[in-house]
Amino acid sequence: MRKKIIAGNWKMNKTPAEAVQLAESLKGSVNSGKADVIFCVPAIDIIPVAKALEGTNIAVGGQNMYFEDSGAFTGEISAKMLLDAGAKYVIIGHSERRQFFAETDETVNKKVLKAIESGIIPIICVGESLTQREQGITVDLVRLQTKIALKDVSAADAANVVIAYEPIWAIGTGKTATSEQAQEVCKAIRDVVGEIYDKNVSEKIRVQYGGSVNAANAAELFAMPDIDGGLVGGASLKAEFEKIVNY
Ligand code: 13P
Numbered sequence: 001m002r003k004k005i006i007a008g009n010w011k012m013n014k015t016p017a018e019a020v021q022l023a024e025s026l027k028g029s030v031n032s033g034k035a036d037v038i039f040c041v042p043a044i045d046i047i048p049v050a051k052a053l054e055g056t057n058i059a060v061g062g063q064n065m066y067f068e069d070s071g072a073f074t075g076e077i078s079a080k081m082l083l084d085a086g087a088k089y090v091i092i093g094h095s096e097r098r099q100f101f102a103e104t105d106e107t108v109n110k111k112v113l114k115a116i117e118s119g120i121i122p123i124i125c126v127g128e129s130l131t132q133r134e135q136g137i138t139v140d141l142v143r144l145q146t147k148i149a150l151k152d153v154s155a156a157d158a159a160n161v162v163i164a165y166e167p168i169w170a171i172g173t174g175k176t177a178t179s180e181q182a183q184e185v186c187k188a189i190r191d192v193v194g195e196i197y198d199k200n201v202s203e204k205i206r207v208q209y210g211g212s213v214n215a216a217n218a219a220e221l222f223a224m225p226d227i228d229g230g231l232v233g234g235a236s237l238k239a240e241f242e243k244i245v246n247y
Contacts, residue, residue: 004035004229008236019045029242050086061089067110079118105148130169159204164231170211183224215243
């Protein structure tokens with residue numbers, strides 16, 4: 001039985017002081033240990049938030065990293081820096097990074113390999129645009145994104161990564177995928193992982209759904225057989241996150 005994993009993606013919100021405040025206000029109510037809970041915070045907030053969460057089961061994650069170890073890459077942050085700051089997870093290939101910061105399937109793969117090598121668990125984001133859904137290519141696209149992201153990842157490492165299916169049309173729009181739509185694609189992701197590796201890996205890997213997850217729809221989504229939790233944007237910045245975690 002896979003343990004649910006519910007991550008808040010705070011995106012570009014909260015100064016360090018505000019982040020500590022939010023972490024303090026949420027930590028008591030999302031710490032039951034029944035699901036893995038992660039706060040993916042802006043890089044500058046990782047150190048203070050990790051400190052605020054000491055003694056809880058809640059982990060901290062980054063929202064991006066670069067695939068080189070160090071060097072002349074102004075503005076970038078390495079996997080080692082994230083780890084040393086207290087992050088256990090890192091979101092890689094979020095659609096906002098693909099859309100606004102030129103992230104590609106190839107850079108996603110390089111970052112995934114570096115994160116794993118460095119001991120950070122990647123949360124790999126895949127998902128289609130509305131046009132792609134209307135063209136009927138959602139499953140093909142997501143299979144391809146998953147295959148490229150996991151290129152050269154060993155079976156043992158793949159079993160530990162997290163994949164987040166986030167249809168772009170559902171992000172920040174209030175338009176959630178139905179639980180059937182989300183299940184169909186999350187299952188397709190698990191199936192392709194089974195094709196690349198084997199049944200053992202596909203049964204272990206955790207697949208999240210993300211896109212307008214809220215207190216009202218979390219329970220139905222997370223009850224689907226291939227949905228192992230959620231990657232939550234807007235609702236992770238509010239007390240509502242407690243209801244999602246304790247669905
Ligand atoms: P919303 O929950 O705000 O739709 O954002 C989803 C998301 O992008 C999480 O990574």
